[in-house]
Amino acid sequence: MLAVRGNNVPLEPADPRLLGVVILLLVLLGALLLRQRRRVRQQLDLLAEREERLKMALWATGEHYWEYDVRTERIRVLQIDPNGQADVMRERTVPTATLLHPDDHDAAARSMRACLDGTTRSIVAEVRILLDGDAPVWIRARGRVVARDTAGNPTRVAGTARDISRSHQAERERRIAALVLRSMDEAVSVVDEDFNFTSVNPAFSRITGYQAEEVIGHSAAMLDSDQHDHAFYRHVRQQSAAHGHWKGEMWQRRKDGEEFLCHLVCNAVTTGDTGQKQYVTVLSDVTQQKRAEQELLYLANFDTLTNLPNRSMLSERLSRAIVSARRHGGRIALLFLDLDRFKDINDSLGHAAGDRILRAAAKRLQQTVGEHHTVARLGGDEFTVVLEDLESPAHAERSAREIIMAFEAPLQLDSRQEISISPSIGISLYPDHGQVPTELIKRADTAMYQAKAAGRRTFMLYDDAMDVATRKRATLSGALHKVLDRGELRLAFQPRMALSDSRITGVEALLRWSSDEYGEIPPADFIPLAEESGLILEIGEWVLREACLMRSRWQRHGVDPRLSVSINVSALQLLRGNFPEVVQRILEDTGLAPGLLELELTESVLMANAAHTAARLHAFRDIGVPLAIDDFGTGYSSLAYLKRLPFTSLKIDKAFIDDVASDPEDAAITSTIITMAHSLGLNVIAEGVETGAQVQFLSRHGCDEIQGFWLAPPMDAHACLAFIRNWQPPSALYPPPATATGP
Numbered sequence: 242m243l244a245v246r247g248n249n250v251p252l253e254p255a256d257p258r259l260l261g262v263v264i265l266l267l268v269l270l271g272a273l274l275l276r277q278r279r280r281v282r283q284q285l286d287l288l289a290e291r292e293e294r295l296k297m298a299l300w301a302t303g304e305h306y307w308e309y310d311v312r313t314e315r316i317r318v319l320q321i322d323p324n325g326q327a328d329v330m331r332e333r334t335v336p337t338a339t340l341l342h343p344d345d346h347d348a349a350a351r352s353m354r355a356c357l358d359g360t361t362r363s364i365v366a367e368v369r370i371l372l373d374g375d376a377p378v379w380i381r382a383r384g385r386v387v388a389r390d391t392a393g394n395p396t397r398v399a400g401t402a403r404d405i406s407r408s409h410q411a412e413r414e415r416r417i418a419a420l421v422l423r424s425m426d427e428a429v430s431v432v433d434e435d436f437n438f439t440s441v442n443p444a445f446s447r448i449t450g451y452q453a454e455e456v457i458g459h460s461a462a463m464l465d466s467d468q469h470d471h472a473f474y475r476h477v478r479q480q481s482a483a484h485g486h487w488k489g490e491m492w493q494r495r496k497d498g499e500e501f502l503c504h505l506v507c508n509a510v511t512t513g514d515t516g517q518k519q520y521v522t523v524l525s526d527v528t529q530q531k532r533a534e535q536e537l538l539y540l541a542n543f544d545t546l547t548n549l550p551n552r553s554m555l556s557e558r559l560s561r562a563i564v565s566a567r568r569h570g571g572r573i574a575l576l577f578l579d580l581d582r583f584k585d586i587n588d589s590l591g592h593a594a595g596d597r598i599l600r601a602a603a604k605r606l607q608q609t610v611g612e613h614h615t616v617a618r619l620g621g622d623e624f625t626v627v628l629e630d631l632e633s634p635a636h637a638e639r640s641a642r643e644i645i646m647a648f649e650a651p652l653q654l655d656s657r658q659e660i661s662i663s664p665s666i667g668i669s670l671y672p673d674h675g676q677v678p679t680e681l682i683k684r685a686d687t688a689m690y691q692a693k694a695a696g697r698r699t700f701m702l703y704d705d706a707m708d709v710a711t712r713k714r715a716t717l718s719g720a721l722h723k724v725l726d727r728g729e730l731r732l733a734f735q736p737r738m739a740l741s742d743s744r745i746t747g748v749e750a751l752l753r754w755s756s757d758e759y760g761e762i763p764p765a766d767f768i769p770l771a772e773e774s775g776l777i778l779e780i781g782e783w784v785l786r787e788a789c790l791m792r793s794r795w796q797r798h799g800v801d802p803r804l805s806v807s808i809n810v811s812a813l814q815l816l817r818g819n820f821p822e823v824v825q826r827i828l829e830d831t832g833l834a835p836g837l838l839e840l841e842l843t844e845s846v847l848m849a850n851a852a853h854t855a856a857r858l859h860a861f862r863d864i865g866v867p868l869a870i871d872d873f874g875t876g877y878s879s880l881a882y883l884k885r886l887p888f889t890s891l892k893i894d895k896a897f898i899d900d901v902a903s904d905p906e907d908a909a910i911t912s913t914i915i916t917m918a919h920s921l922g923l924n925v926i927a928e929g930v931e932t933g934a935q936v937q938f939l940s941r942h943g944c945d946e947i948q949g950f951w952l953a954p955p956m957d958a959h960a961c962l963a964f965i966r967n968w969q970p971p972s973a974l975y976p977p978p979a980t981a982t983g984p
């Protein structure tokens with residue numbers, strides 16, 4: 242029973258029914274509360290479990306959870322480190338704008354809009370996000386609208402995001418690799434374990450000519466060439482299989498059948514997913530490169546014009562020959578050969594013809610000495626022959642003689658053109674004249690120069706005295722370069738006289754060199770040097786100007802206005818440059834009438850190039866300058882040939898005049914020359930006339946003029962002028978000689 246107490250008011254005893262209701266109500270309330278509490282606890286447990294599951298799911302999948310609040314534009318991110326503990330979750334809420342990489346704002350906004358306005362049911366976006374100020378991370382986010390307000394407008398979008406940086410990078414690399422593969426110059430192919438193609442790149446098609454679909458599934462052996470046997474290719478494939486690698490050069494065959502040399506690298510790779518073995522082969526076409534290398538090697542050792550070994554190859558072969566000769570006590574000869582007057586021919590016929598001559602000469606030389614001896618071209622018109630296992634020095638001389646004989650027959654340049662050219666040969670011997678190639682070459686060269694000096698078309702065996710002569714030539718040659726600057730040149734003049742009326746008809750200008758260092762040097766010594774170096778062009782022009790000036794000056798001293806001045810012209814002057822123009826200009830400069838200048842040309846000058854010379858000579862005739870053939874009888878020119886050239890005079894060489902009074906043969910030759918020359922309308926001059934007997938003979942046989950010591954030696958300009966002015970024709974041609982003294 243319950244009683245209510247208070248204020249000392251005695252309580253009425255409670256209605257037991259009411260009390261029962263109250264107690265019931267209280268029990269009910271308690272039960273209700275308990276249920277409610279249990280429910281709440283259950284719900285909390287469920288929530289915790291769900292969160293736990295979410296965490297587990299996020300942890301297991303590596304995904305992040307995100308929620309976007311449409312109103313605040315803030316994003317809540319739940320993140321679990323997949324490598325960390327499953328139950329440690331980071332949570333943060335940030336403005337969307339700060340989370341996204343600025344470059345991806347637009348793309349993300351577009352996706353979100355499409356999702357919010359219902360265009361798309363869900364969001365799928367690949368964007369970069371910035372977390373904790375680290376480098377941007379690529380994520381792939383998916384999500385959808387998860388809550389709406391009462392009006393049905395989206396209020397929340399939620400979903401997951403995955404870090405795809407790695408796969409993104411891998412994808413990027415894959416794309417770059419594919420691009421590289423496509424743009425590579427090397428052919429790349431993948432073959433399976435049986436060496437059947439599985440894929441190829443575009444360069445493969447370019448190099449081999451096969452399109453991908455033509456090779457895939459077919460054996461790599463389809464590219465095998467006949468340059469190797471089957472065993473070779475089998476070996477390469479076995480090596481690749483056994484060691485997973487092969488590298489080297491091999492020949493392959495293109496689709497069109499052409500074979501090409503390639504550098505090939507083959508590497509075995511095992512694919513991760515299937516564990517299958519494949520081979521990646523990278524192949525580069527090195528045919529061109531190899532060809533270029535071979536060409537370079539060829540160029541370094543051979544002369545491209547004649548295909549003969551060049552100087553470096555000669556040195557190598559000569560070295561080898563020397564080593565072998567030293568071992569066996571043998572002897573070697575080196576023949577140094579130079580084509581006579583090749584320079585003139587080259588200048589006049591042109592370089593194309595010159596090249597043909599060199600080729601023909603090379604062939605003739607190799608044919609003569611045989612294939613087993615080394616014939617080399619050192620450059621220009623210089624060749625060498627190495628004769629090994631020489632029996633004796635005489636053997637070398639015999640070979641040299643054979644070569645000279647072989648060149649007697651003209652060289653055939655083409656079906657229409659042939660040319661005669663002779664060689665001069667110098668010989669040096671191992672071990673007699675040198676122990677090393679350079680020495681032997683130098684000595685043979687020295688001997689060759691001596692052969693030239695001895696009149697060409699001959700050979701000489703080296704001897705030590707030659708070196709002295711060569712050194713002299715070299716020093717003279719050096720001094721000659723300074724001759725004009727130093728003013729060491731002067732002219733001597735030698736008069737000539739008409740036999741009919743004893744009149745002094747002209748003078749010949751003869752060059753003199755008095756060197757401070759070497760004294761008087763005869764023209765026969767230095768003119769060939771000047772011709773070789775080309776200095777004769779400059780010197781010759783000086784002679785021409787000086788002679789014309791002198792003759793003009795003499796005019797003022799009252800000499801016979803018909804008196805002419807002759808100058809000697811070298812082949813080089815005639816063939817090179819614009820000689821007729823030079824002559825014309827100097828005549829104008831010095832005011833000399835063209836008819837008073839005479840040009841003397843030796844037969845050899847004429848023969849250097851007949852066709853070219855003829856054109857030049859006509860040019861002089863057009864100017865009005867008379868032309869004389871000098872030293873006639875020493876060369877091979879025939880009068881019939883000379884007839885076609887515009888000559889006015891012919892000078893019979895001193896060699897015939899010397900014995901004209903004592904040797905019937907020379908007398909016959911001389912009188913014949915005079916008669917024939919006259920029949921061609923030429924004025925005949927006898928050179929080197931020294932005696933009265935010669936004068937008498939020449940006079941009797943109708944020779945027109947004489948020049949020589951009998952009349953006067955060459956004199957300096959002053960003495961010559963005095964001689965001319967004081968000249969008294971002898972009453973009779975006896976008793977000579979004249980009384981003038983030389984310079």
Ligand code: C2E
Pocket residue numbers: 735750751752763764765768781784808809810811841871872928929930931948949950951954955
């Ligand atoms: P060449 O044109 O036949 O000149 C005649 C040579 O015979 C001259 O020799 C002259 O001094 C010489 N001589 C003249 N009369 C007699 C004689 O009665 N007896 C003897 N024993 N000799 C005589 P030099 O002056 O020594 O000239 C030699 C050659 O040099 C010339 O022969 C000519 O071919 C060349 N030469 C001279 N001056 C020049 C020049 O300015 N230019 C060129 N290119 N060659 C020149």
Ligand code: MG
Pocket residue numbers: 749808809841871
């Ligand atoms: Mg002369």
Ligand code: MG
Pocket residue numbers: 871872892894928
């Ligand atoms: Mg002469």
